[in-house]
Amino acid sequence: MEDVKKVKTSNICSLEQALELYEKNSEWHGIGSNEGNRNMCNLAYSNLRTCYYYLKERNMVNLLDILLQHEDCSVRLWAAYALLPVKKEAEKVIEKISKENTIIGFDAEMTLIEWKKGRLKIF
Secondary structure: OOOOOOOOHHHOOOHHHHHHHHHHHHHHHHHHHHHOOHHHHHHHHHHHHHHHHHHHHOOOHHHHHHHHHOOOHHHHHHHHHHHOOOOHHHHHHHHHHHOOOOHHHHHHHHHHHHHHOOOOOOO
16 A cells, blocks of 8 residues: 555546545545554545545535445445535445454444534534
């Protein structure tokens, strides 16, 4: 797997590229979480945030919907997280992931708790 690199909004050229970067950085965040690599997680989070705002500025966050079916649970979690305010299915995806006995499952559980308490800010 290639190294995580900083993504700048000015370097994103298309919606397709933003989705691809969102997917890759979701995977990297999951790997970083599983390895306990906070630097990898922090950089991946920053990149996810950049891609999210690129999509949001174009009213295209709903394009992340395709990632809800991804084989990687970290990708599904990050897509569902971004879609929580606009898609009911997102909460169900997170609920399913939260049942997994993994660090990603724990992240999903905490995401749901904060969402239901009204304390979750999307990026």
